[in-house]
Amino acid sequence: MIMRFFIKTFGCQMNENDSERMGGLLHSLGWEKTDEERKANLIIVNTCAVREKSEDKLFSYLGRLKNYKRKNNTIIGVTGCVAQLEKDKIFERAPHVDFILGPHNYHKINEIIRNILDKREKLVDTQWQKEWPELSEKHVLRESQAIAYVTIMEGCNNFCAYCIVPFTRGREKYRPFWSIIKEVEQLAQQGYKEVQLLGQNVNSYFDVQEGKSFVDLLKEVNKVNGIEWIRFITSHPKNFTKDIAHTMKDLEKVCPQLHLPVQAGSTSVLQRMRRGYTREEYLEKVNYLKKLIPDISLSTDIIVGFPGETREEFEETLSLLKEVEFDNIFSFRYSERPYTLASRMDDNVPYEEKINRLIELQRLQKEIQIKNNKKKIGKIFKVLVTGKSKKDKNMWTGRNIYNQVVNFKGNDLKIGKFVNVLITDIGPYSLRGKQVK
Ligand code: 5AD
Numbered sequence: 001m002i003m004r005f006f007i008k009t010f011g012c013q014m015n016e017n018d019s020e021r022m023g024g025l026l027h028s029l030g031w032e033k034t035d036e037e038r039k040a041n042l043i044i045v046n047t048c049a050v051r052e053k054s055e056d057k058l059f060s061y062l063g064r065l066k067n068y069k070r071k072n073n074t075i076i077g078v079t080g081c082v083a084q085l086e087k088d089k090i091f092e093r094a095p096h097v098d099f100i101l102g103p104h105n106y107h108k109i110n111e112i113i114r115n116i117l118d119k120r121e122k123l124v125d126t127q128w129q130k131e132w133p134e135l136s137e138k139h140v141l142r143e144s145q146a147i148a149y150v151t152i153m154e155g156c157n158n159f160c161a162y163c164i165v166p167f168t169r170g171r172e173k174y175r176p177f178w179s180i181i182k183e184v185e186q187l188a189q190q191g192y193k194e195v196q197l198l199g200q201n202v203n204s205y206f207d208v209q210e211g212k213s214f215v216d217l218l219k220e221v222n223k224v225n226g227i228e229w230i231r232f233i234t235s236h237p238k239n240f241t242k243d244i245a246h247t248m249k250d251l252e253k254v255c256p257q258l259h260l261p262v263q264a265g266s267t268s269v270l271q272r273m274r275r276g277y278t279r280e281e282y283l284e285k286v287n288y289l290k291k292l293i294p295d296i297s298l299s300t301d302i303i304v305g306f307p308g309e310t311r312e313e314f315e316e317t318l319s320l321l322k323e324v325e326f327d328n329i330f331s332f333r334y335s336e337r338p339y340t341l342a343s344r345m346d347d348n349v350p351y352e353e354k355i356n357r358l359i360e361l362q363r364l365q366k367e368i369q370i371k372n373n374k375k376k377i378g379k380i381f382k383v384l385v386t387g388k389s390k391k392d393k394n395m396w397t398g399r400n401i402y403n404q405v406v407n408f409k410g411n412d413l414k415i416g417k418f419v420n421v422l423i424t425d426i427g428p429y430s431l432r433g434k435q436v437k
């Protein structure tokens, strides 16, 4: 009998890559991936804990899985950040779950499944691992045929006041340099054109044994034949050095695009968040980059309504958005998370006020993006084709060098190929156009 698995992924790109790696390990033992829960013998829910809402989504999703359990006796596992945080408490809220596996233990997935199939006992493994758990690079079942995620480090040592990640992913651990390069070389052989290097704090990457830094890594990846575009995420402004900026400029494959989460535009809020930089220091880095790489496309993350954020402080975030003119932002209402420093602060910003600030901020940013995107009408961009457009089956979709979504009309295309697209129309979140020679 063919055994099938289904993985539901919440959260960030690293979670997506973790799901691809768990999928790869299962696949190596003969399991097949299915896109339908009802056909699965095993359902893994890979979770995110970064905001309260992501946890709520998990439990409502788990509720829906009860049916499959009843009908098919499906094995259900919870992995990821909520698994690490809640451990066996998840069984109390969702007794139909069979196993809980934390992010440091994915290499044990096959062993866990075997134990469950044998004994049908509930299992929990959320042990911290000090060493990087190296998996064979063959064991990755990738979602995209165009863009490949490559995890280079995991964890975080920063302890920003609002953030749960150090408690779910542990301290920083770096993947061996040689192993990253080997994976990128294999991806190039498989035809991948773009790699995205992933980590909570990629700029602090360091391989102690080989004495290699993040800059060394970029230089080496840049040498891999076949790979044409390199991106990395996420950079902490505190660790984003001039050296990295110059490396981005000098290496032809590193895209002129950077995600640099600022979180807030006011120095006093940044201090309370324990971010380790001021508004001025952030702006200085951004201005340096813009001078060095004039066409650089910047994106950021913003939290509104952090404990004690005054109207004036919030307005400083608005003014920062106006000054930098990001091409894209991810903005969130502050959400209290267990174990964090901020959870012990007095949060006197009313819920309604947080919502209103978020709406105001997003409205402003939308105008900025429309204004910026309008300048792109009439231009031709090289686009990496990622698939068919979800909204319109007659359209293709892809990304330009700035990581912007481009939807376009084209003929005879293949995922993972580059095409030239003339931009004819824009929206705040994407560009539209047609393929040209
Ligand atoms: N509340 C709201 N947003 C948060 N983020 C992280 N922690 C919280 C929180 N407690 C946001 C930050 C981070 C992004 C991944 O999620 O902006 O950069």
Ligand code: SF4
Pocket: 010, 011, 012, 013, 014, 015, 047, 048, 049, 050, 080, 081, 165, 168, 169
């Ligand atoms: Fe969510 Fe952070 Fe965990 Fe990614 S690392 S899944 S963003 S909590």
